[in-house]
Amino acid sequence: MTNKANCLIRKPTVVYIADSDLEVGNGIQFLLKTANIQASVFTDGQALLQTIVSSPPSCVVAEAVLPDISGINLLHKLHADGINIPVIMLANSSDISMAVNALKSGAWDYFEKPFIQRVLLDSVQRAMLYQ
Amino acid sequence: MTEPSVFIVDDDKSVREALLFLMKSVQLNASAYASAKEFLTLFDPDCPGCLVSDIRMPGMSGLELLQELQQRNSQLPIIFITGHGDVPMAVGAIKNGAEDFLTKPFRDQELLDCINTAIDKDKQLRSKKDAKDAIIRRLSSLTNREKQVLDKVVAGKANKVIAADLSLSHRTVEVHRSHVMEKMQARSLAELVKLIQLVKQEQN
Numbered sequence: 235m236t237n238k239a240n241c242l243i244r245k246p247t248v249v250y251i252a253d254s255d256l257e258v259g260n261g262i263q264f265l266l267k268t269a270n271i272q273a274s275v276f277t278d279g280q281a282l283l284q285t286i287v288s289s290p291p292s293c294v295v296a297e298a299v300l301p302d303i304s305g306i307n308l309l310h311k312l313h314a315d316g317i318n319i320p321v322i323m324l325a326n327s328s329d330i331s332m333a334v335n336a337l338k339s340g341a342w343d344y345f346e347k348p349f350i351q352r353v354l355l356d357s358v359q360r361a362m363l364y365q
Numbered sequence: 366m367t368e369p370s371v372f373i374v375d376d377d378k379s380v381r382e383a384l385l386f387l388m389k390s391v392q393l394n395a396s397a398y399a400s401a402k403e404f405l406t407l408f409d410p411d412c413p414g415c416l417v418s419d420i421r422m423p424g425m426s427g428l429e430l431l432q433e434l435q436q437r438n439s440q441l442p443i444i445f446i447t448g449h450g451d452v453p454m455a456v457g458a459i460k461n462g463a464e465d466f467l468t469k470p471f472r473d474q475e476l477l478d479c480i481n482t483a484i485d486k487d488k489q490l491r492s493k494k495d496a497k498d499a500i501i502r503r504l505s506s507l508t509n510r511e512k513q514v515l516d517k518v519v520a521g522k523a524n525k526v527i528a529a530d531l532s533l534s535h536r537t538v539e540v541h542r543s544h545v546m547e548k549m550q551a552r553s554l555a556e557l558v559k560l561i562q563l564v565k566q567e568q569n
Contacts, residue, residue: 330455334466337459344456 246289249273249358252282252296253324258347262295265351266358279303283311290319293361295354298325298332298344306332309339320361324349369484370394370414374404374430375446376422384417387473393480401425401433410439413491415464415483417476420447420454431463440490442483446471500560503549511548514541518554519561 249266251273253259259275266273274291276282279300286294298305305323312319320342325332333344342364343357371393373384381397388395394414398404401418402425416434420427431443442464447454450468458466464486465479507515510531517527528538551557 325452328452330450330452330466330468333452333455334459337456338465343460344452346452 246292247272247362248291249362250276250282250286250291250294250296252276252279252294252300254278254297254301258297258324262354265355269355269359271358271362277301279308283308286312286317286319287315290317292319293342293358293364294319294321295358296321296323298323298327298336305336305341306339309336309341313340320364322354322357322361324354367411367413368394369487370396370412371480371484372404372414372416372441373397374399374401374416374418374422374427376400376419380419384476387476391477401427401430404430405433408434408439410437410441413484413487415442415444415480415487417444417446417480420445420458421449428458428461431458431461435462440487440494442486444476444479444483446476497564500549500564503560504564506548507545511541511545514538515545515549515557515561518542518545519558 249271251259251262251266253262253275254277256275256277259277263273263275274285276285279296279302282294282296282300283303296305296308300308303311305321309321312321321340322343323336323341323345325344325346328346336344342361345354345357371384371388373381373388373395375381375384375397376399378399381399385395385397398407400422404416405425416430418427418430425433427443427445427447434441434443443462444465444467445458445463446467446469448469450466455466464483467476467479504512513531514527517530522530524535524538524542527533527542528535531538533541546552546557549557549560551560
């Protein structure tokens, strides 16, 4: 019964990308477009969070430290609001403890920049299936 | 109940000795093993605690040890410590179920904090499992007829409907039903449903 019910609810198919560097965001948007995945780009956490609340995406790709919010805090905030959307993090540093903390706080996946395009795309596609 | 123990797996003798010394200094039970194989041959799933393991070791690696324990249905939390870690390795370990991942050098307190968290988690997992096992034991004490009645009761059917379904008298169903409640130690239908869900959820 639940399966049928799930099919009737239309899942969001859009991905939100947040990176302080607009070029990086646009690059990921282009990458997702090659796989027919629609995406919106944000450059700060505030705009991202507001849009997530009003219109939830199927998955978020976010820089591990955004100018106005850390990735860990972003995860905690979503969790506190009861929003259960897979978040993939992209880190500028190779800080292992930050990666471990992000995953333990519920991140779906975590990559260092520069990331391998195919690997990121694969992770996004898996995350989109999760919902 | 057995006191929790810290199991240390590292091929480096000096690391094993340092960690054993650290555990002793905070009165934690600990034992050390030079390889994953050695640990596995002496492994007792009923022993509570947590595992502190190196990742890169000759023979079976720490990640392979994690997989082996999962295959044996062990939920013993594993903390990895490594001198040559990188982000993809840490991400892979956590995504595969490791409790934590520390890179050497780390502060003693950092490891002890991880160990305490892991031991608490193990305690919780074990009490959850004990509760589930108790329900399964109660379930297995039911007769086949009682099980049939239980399934239908949980599915929300009224005694009258169950009687018709199983070609029994209304009175017989009532008797079976009260036996089910008694054996399952459920005081209400809601409680019975909760017990059954707990067992089913874990199985999925």
